[in-house]
Amino acid sequence: MLQHILTGVLGRFIRQGRLTMMLPDGSTVQLGPPGEAGSAPLAGMHLRTGNAVRRLMLDPALAFGELFMDGELEPLDCTIHDLLRLLTLNQAIAGDPGLGWGLDKLRRLLRRAVQLNPAGRSKRNVAHHYDLNGQLYAFFLDEDRQYSCAYFRTGRESLEEAQRDKKRHIAAKLRLDRPGLEVLDIGCGWGGMALTLARDHGAQVTGITLSEEQLAHARARAEAAGLQDRVKFELMDYRAWDRPVDRIVSVGMVEHVGINHFATYFGTIARHLREDGVALVHGIGRSDGPGATNPWIAKYIFPGGYSPALSEVLPAVEKAGLWATDIEILRLHYARTLAEWRARFLQHREEIKALYDERFCRMFEMYLSGSEFAFRHGGHMNWQIQLARRVDALPLTRDYMLEEEQATAQPRIATRA
Numbered sequence: 001m002l003q004h005i006l007t008g009v010l011g012r013f014i015r016q017g018r019l020t021m022m023l024p025d026g027s028t029v030q031l032g033p034p035g036e037a038g039s040a041p042l043a044g045m046h047l048r049t050g051n052a053v054r055r056l057m058l059d060p061a062l063a064f065g066e067l068f069m070d071g072e073l074e075p076l077d078c079t080i081h082d083l084l085r086l087l088t089l090n091q092a093i094a095g096d097p098g099l100g101w102g103l104d105k106l107r108r109l110l111r112r113a114v115q116l117n118p119a120g121r122s123k124r125n126v127a128h129h130y131d132l133n134g135q136l137y138a139f140f141l142d143e144d145r146q147y148s149c150a151y152f153r154t155g156r157e158s159l160e161e162a163q164r165d166k167k168r169h170i171a172a173k174l175r176l177d178r179p180g181l182e183v184l185d186i187g188c189g190w191g192g193m194a195l196t197l198a199r200d201h202g203a204q205v206t207g208i209t210l211s212e213e214q215l216a217h218a219r220a221r222a223e224a225a226g227l228q229d230r231v232k233f234e235l236m237d238y239r240a241w242d243r244p245v246d247r248i249v250s251v252g253m254v255e256h257v258g259i260n261h262f263a264t265y266f267g268t269i270a271r272h273l274r275e276d277g278v279a280l281v282h283g284i285g286r287s288d289g290p291g292a293t294n295p296w297i298a299k300y301i302f303p304g305g306y307s308p309a310l311s312e313v314l315p316a317v318e319k320a321g322l323w324a325t326d327i328e329i330l331r332l333h334y335a336r337t338l339a340e341w342r343a344r345f346l347q348h349r350e351e352i353k354a355l356y357d358e359r360f361c362r363m364f365e366m367y368l369s370g371s372e373f374a375f376r377h378g379g380h381m382n383w384q385i386q387l388a389r390r391v392d393a394l395p396l397t398r399d400y401m402l403e404e405e406q407a408t409a410q411p412r413i414a415t416r417a
Contacts, residue, residue, distance in 0.1 A: 002050075013091075015033055016037050016038075016089060016090060017039070017089065018042050018043075019045065019086060020076055021047065022045070023047055041082065041085055041089065043082045043083040044075065044083070046073070046074040049072050052073050061296065062296050064296070065366045065370075068366055069366070080365055081369040084373055088374070088377040092378065092379075104292070111293070114293075114298065117260070125256065126210040128302075129301060131211055131212060134213055139347075140341045141344075142163045143160055144164075144167075144190075144196075145192055146163040146167070146193075148251050148252035149166065149333050150163045150337040150340075151165045159337070159344075170282060170384070172401040172408075173326065173384065173401055174247050174279075175278055175400060176201040181246040182245045183197055183249060184245045184249070185248075185251075186249070187209060187252060188218060191222065194218070194233070195227060198231045199230075204230055205230065206232045206234060208234050208235075208241065210237060215233055238250075238253075243272065244277075245273065245274065245277065246273075246274055246278075247277060248280075249279070250269075252284075255308075266319070269281070276389075276390055277389060278325075278387070278388050280384060280386050282384045283382065284380060284382055285313075285382065286309045290309050290311065291309075293305055310383060323389070323390070325387065326386035327384070328383065328384045329382070330384070332375065333382060334371075334380070334381070338371050338372035345365070345368060
């Protein structure tokens with residue numbers, strides 16, 4: 001009975017391409033429209049158990065990833081990437097298929113409770129993802145360990161080039177127009193942004209993180225680069241910062257703040273920027289307005305995380321008394337970034353499996369592919385907001401940004417055809 005209901009729902013859901021589904025009893029059904037609309041993309045899914053059918057009916061948003069991790073759901077004559085491509089493309093066309101709608105509605109109602117991130121809980125959430133074995137990230141990130149959206153100026157750049165361009169793009173928006181400016185890097189990761197601002201722009205930088213793994217790596221990098229006199233890294237919650245600085249940069253951090261804390265986050269930036277200061281916040285957003293974090297992502301990848309729409313962020317900016325002096329939307333840049341990470345992850349899959357296990361590898365494949373398609377098909381994007389306390393803190397036009405980027409550009413040495 002449940003098999004028939006599931007195939008009926010998915011049959012109406014698949015409006016482009018074709019899904020071959022094998023059921024626990026060994027029977028196979030073809031789902032999708034006839035003719036050209038049903039020709040591509042193609043993917044298959046094997047539901048190996050009755051439990052898999054039941055769980056997909058009740059809570060597909062959580063169950064799909066868990067069933068794949070546990071081997072109860074298997075791609076059929078394709079990869080998990082192929083399967084997710086087909087499903088997310090049709091979700092963009094048809095909307096949610098209607099399975100598990102009650103739980104989805106409940107999650108939206110409870111999102112403020114789920115995203116409550118006081119300092120102690122924030123540290124635990126960060127440790128869940130960022131205190132994994134550092135070698136894992138070395139396998140799939142660029143050499144600078146930039147774990148955020150790269151900036152593809154032409155689309156032909158290597159990952160290393162695109163990440164360097166991202167840092168240069170952000171530095172230009174910070175307007176580091178004189179040496180010795182004091183910069184606070186909120187959510188500094190493994191230190192790449194802070195080290196770049198100190199080495200290439202003469203800034204005095206303090207990077208703060210809640211990840212002990214990242215802190216140790218960043219400090220080691222500063223020492224190896226001989227930049228200890230210009231860069232410091234501290235294990236600190238952003239709410240504990242207590243002195244003014246000239247510039248604030250925060251890349252990939254706002255997604256971990258939680259909807260309850262946007263006023264505190266932007267209020268912290270406002271209070272600690274000097275009167276003529278400038279800040280740049282780079283975050284993941286959504287084009288279709290407020291939503292809720294996918295429950296599988298919230299459970300296994302980023303607990304407490306939420307990617308906010310600009311409509312949720314700008315009221316907090318206004319309340320903090322900040323000028324939003326520039327807003328840029330980066331649309332497909334993160335999809336390209338994630339595709340690069342996924343390719344590198346797959347190149348090192350056996351080594352990563354030796355670090356962890358097969359279930360972990362499946363989890364990460366699901367995360368990287370699903371995230372890529374959230375940016376290709378699901379309305380996710382990145383935004384960068386430049387902020388200032390004073391209306392006249394920056395030049396009248398944006399020309400200075402381009403001029404600074406061009407002045408610090410490096411020769412293109414690894415551009416791919």
